[in-house]
Amino acid sequence: DWRDCIQIQEDGWILGPQARLLLWVPHICLSGLFRPRTKRLIGIIATELDLSNFAHGRSWQSCYQPV
Numbered sequence: 001d002w003r004d005c006i007q008i009q010e011d012g013w014i015l016g017p018q019a020r021l022l023l024w025v026p027h028i029c030l031s032g033l034f035r036p037r038t039k040r041l042i043g044i045i046a047t048e049l050d051l052s053n054f055a056h057g058r059s060w061q062s063c064y065q066p067v
Contacts, residue, residue, distance in 0.1 A: 002017075003037055005017040006022075006035070007019065008025075008030070008033065008035060010030075011027075012024050012025045012026060012027050012030060022056070023049075023054075025047070025049070029047040030047075031044055032044045032045050032046045032047040033047045033049070034046060034047065034048050034049070
């Protein structure tokens with residue numbers, strides 16, 4: 001299961017398979033971050049990531065547009 005491959009580091013980096021960097025989450029959001037197997041959070045403001053438009057792999061540069 002892919003959810004067993006995800007690791008969330010204390011510094012905010014989320015690692016995928018083979019401990020490869022996926023994305024960084026600000027420290028203030030970590031305590032409420034939904035982990036892959038989270039069912040519910042009690043007493044913490046939830047942080048849920050919407051990755052529906054997540055640019056990754058060779059296309060990660062497409063999310064940056066210079067001003």
